[in-house]
Amino acid sequence: MQTIKHTFIGPIRQAVTMSNLPLKGALKDEQLEVISEACILIKNDKIHQVGNYWDLYPEAQSIGAEMVNLKGDFVALPGLIDCHTHICFDGSRAQDYAMRNSGKSYLEIAKAGGGIWDTVTQTRKAKQEKLVHLTVQRANRHLKDGITTIEVKSGYGLSVAEELKMLRAVNEANESTYADLIPTCLAAHIPPKDFQRTQRDYLKSISDEVFPVLKAEGLANRIDAFIEETAFTADDIHSYFQKAKEMGFDITVHADQFHTGGSQVAVSFGAISADHLEASTDKEIALLAQSDTIAVALPGASMGLGVAYTPARKLLDACASLAIASDWNPGSAPMGDLLMQAAVLGTFKKLSNAEILAAITTRAAAALNLHDRGQLNSGMLADIVLFPTADYREITYQQGRLKPSKVFKRGIEV
Numbered sequence: 140m141q142t143i144k145h146t147f148i149g150p151i152r153q154a155v156t157m158s159n160l161p162l163k164g165a166l167k168d169e170q171l172e173v174i175s176e177a178c179i180l181i182k183n184d185k186i187h188q189v190g191n192y193w194d195l196y197p198e199a200q201s202i203g204a205e206m207v208n209l210k211g212d213f214v215a216l217p218g219l220i221d222c223h224t225h226i227c228f229d230g231s232r233a234q235d236y237a238m239r240n241s242g243k244s245y246l247e248i249a250k251a252g253g254g255i256w257d258t259v260t261q262t263r264k265a266k267q268e269k270l271v272h273l274t275v276q277r278a279n280r281h282l283k284d285g286i287t288t289i290e291v292k293s294g295y296g297l298s299v300a301e302e303l304k305m306l307r308a309v310n311e312a313n314e315s316t317y318a319d320l321i322p323t324c325l326a327a328h329i330p331p332k333d334f335q336r337t338q339r340d341y342l343k344s345i346s347d348e349v350f351p352v353l354k355a356e357g358l359a360n361r362i363d364a365f366i367e368e369t370a371f372t373a374d375d376i377h378s379y380f381q382k383a384k385e386m387g388f389d390i391t392v393h394a395d396q397f398h399t400g401g402s403q404v405a406v407s408f409g410a411i412s413a414d415h416l417e418a419s420t421d422k423e424i425a426l427l428a429q430s431d432t433i434a435v436a437l438p439g440a441s442m443g444l445g446v447a448y449t450p451a452r453k454l455l456d457a458c459a460s461l462a463i464a465s466d467w468n469p470g471s472a473p474m475g476d477l478l479m480q481a482a483v484l485g486t487f488k489k490l491s492n493a494e495i496l497a498a499i500t501t502r503a504a505a506a507l508n509l510h511d512r513g514q515l516n517s518g519m520l521a522d523i524v525l526f527p528t529a530d531y532r533e534i535t536y537q538q539g540r541l542k543p544s545k546v547f548k549r550g551i552e553v
């Protein structure tokens with residue numbers, strides 16, 4: 140028989156539940172549900188109740204809940220969610236960064252054989268155990284920052300064996316960190332330079348030989364592709380995505396990073412999300428807004444490359460859904476600080492607190508097709524972050540410098 144454990148956290152000056160918000164469109168801070176003098180009662184790994192501290196205190200005591208008595212002011216948010224990362228990699232691209240800062244563009248470096256291919260070379264040399272270790276280290280750094288769910292892409296393997304090595308490493312890493320790692324197969328990152336036949340032949344080898352293993356071993360439910368000049372065209376990807384859909388995978392797309400075209404592919408395949416969108420124009424914004432595909436802004440890539448931010452304000456005003464992710468990777472986004480990047484995007488694109496916080500909680504959960512997290516609500520996973528402040532607005536105001544003092548993952552303080 141399973142033992143039941145209750146945990147009672149409080150008093151919390153403000154619990155920002157992120158509940159009852161629309162999935163799409165602009166949000167105002169007044170739409171946030173903020174419970175003052177709040178508490179959270181946890182039952183095993185789930186939230187049992189969120190309410191007033193004094194109302195729930197007697198019940199918590201009577202059922203013998205473990206009391207987490209908070210001293211001082213705290214704001215509670217649902218565990219943050221980073222819905223786009225590439226944290227499974229080996230090596231550094233400090234050299235690329237210096238080259239970019241001295242005038243070479245990301246695409247020029249890629250065309251000259253550097254960029255993503257450089258990381259592929261270094262990641263292929265690493266043993267699976269080393270990738271597990273590096274991924275766990277990075278995931279734990281994120282966890283300290285309050286990020287309890289982290290999507291992790293492959294895409295630095297680019298062969299049947301190496302892509303599987305990466306995805307097995309991500310799954311193994313998931314066993315060694317409290318954070319939940321959500322693996323995505325990005326074998327369609329760029330065409331591998333050492334594959335002797337056509338790009339379509341390469342994609343066919345992945346869909347024939349990798350997709351069935353992903354299903355059989357439960358390694359990933361998500362298939363991603365980079366639609367770009369130096370990567371794959373809409374035509375290249377058509378049968379690849381069709382096969383992925385037939386097999387029941389969720390689709391996500393690296394879209395409109397430098398040139399448009401990717402978001403059209405994402406919408407036509409009913410992708411869960413279209414990520415990047417720095418180059419999206421009004422046409423792509425309208426397309427995304429009319430679809431169920433979530434737009435994911437990656438401000439860390441804009442900062443890493445020194446290019447324009449995703450038109451987040453326009454997307455929200457057009458009634459698209461917007462998530463924000465760190466894109467943490469060794470090339471375009473080496474910083475990996477989700478909260479800082481989301482807050483800064485907010486200042487440049489005039490986003491409300493509600494829009495920024497929804498983009499890294501409930502809307503980010505939707506971008507991963509996860510419906511059990513992202514809100515402080517009965518029945519949701521007990522993924523909870525406590526920031527040492529009395530006013531939730533301090534979290535974005537301090538632009539990432541205010542770090543959580545306590546993080547709970549599935550009811551356990553980590």
Ligand SMILES: N=CN[C@@H](CCC(=O)O)C(=O)O
Nearest residue numbers: 255365440466468469470471
């Ligand atoms: N744009 C393509 N992929 C990654 C960058 C990966 C890299 O540069 O290593 C991104 O999401 O930004």
